[in-house]
Amino acid sequence: MQPCFMRLFYLLVGWISVGICYRSAAELQGKPTLLAPSIIDQWIDFTPHAIWFYLSFFLIIPICFWVAPYSRLRWMSACFMLSGLMAALCYLFFPTTMDFPVDTGNSASSWLLARLIDIDVPVNCFPSLHVTLTMLAIWGSFDRDHPLRNIILVLWGMAIVFSIIQLRRHLFIDFMGGMVLALMVGYGVRYGFTRLAQQQSG
Numbered sequence: 041m042q043p044c045f046m047r048l049f050y051l052l053v054g055w056i057s058v059g060i061c062y063r064s065a066a067e068l069q070g071k072p073t074l075l076a077p078s079i080i081d082q083w084i085d086f087t088p089h090a091i092w093f094y095l096s097f098f099l100i101i102p103i104c105f106w107v108a109p110y111s112r113l114r115w116m117s118a119c120f121m122l123s124g125l126m127a128a129l130c131y132l133f134f135p136t137t138m139d140f141p142v143d144t145g146n147s148a149s150s151w152l153l154a155r156l157i158d159i160d161v162p163v164n165c166f167p168s169l170h171v172t173l174t175m176l177a178i179w180g181s182f183d184r185d186h187p188l189r190n191i192i193l194v195l196w197g198m199a200i201v202f203s204i205i206q207l208r209r210h211l212f213i214d215f216m217g218g219m220v221l222a223l224m225v226g227y228g229v230r231y232g233f234t235r236l237a238q239q240q241s242g
Contacts, residue, residue: 043110050113051105054120058169061124065131066161072135075165080212081205086141088149090206091156093199097170100196104177107189115229116180123172123225127164130217136165141208153207160209168210171201171218176226 108116140162143150178197182190201218204210210218 047105047110047113050117051102054117055101057121058124058127058173061128062131062164062169063161065128066163069132069135069163072137072163072165075136075138075211075213077138078212084202084205086143086208087206088143088145088147088153090203091149091153093203094170094207094209095152095156096196097174097200100193100200101173101177104181104193107183107186108177108181109183112180115233116176118229118233119176119180119222119225120173122229123169123176123221126221126225127167127169127172130167131164134166135163136214137163138165138208138211165210166214167217167221168201168204168214169218170204170210171215172222172225174200175219175222179222179226 105113105116140157143153174197178193181193201215205212205215
């Protein structure tokens, strides 16, 4: 297959797997635990305008799969699948929710936030897959030959993960959980691929 089609294949396999795990966990879990905001959450003001960076998550992921070194695509897709599965297990065994603020604004941002709320689920807070997948996608796209692009993607990713708290779709503890999950999965899959390559060469 042509490289561009393989990029699309790896993206779809990884991302669809996450979606299936996410939605299944939301349907199957029991009564969620209400998470309380931390001091850090209270320092960050709610704003519906964070919706634009929040939704740009759905743009940065395919961009990262498009520009990432081709040799990393299999790792990225496997990381997405494993992180979706591990997050779903967290959602099932430790279901969580939070107090979502009511936005009464009439701006375009408020309208878009209302549409998001209509299709989103009020559970699956910890860990934040928004954070996990953003980190993994940017990690996989790093290329020493494109330092400026690396910086742009990192700054963009930071804006996305900050927006989850600004928009009150997640709390700081969800952000931390998402980071830990990304690191565990990223290094775990890398180790697994290395061991598999060693066994095959031996």
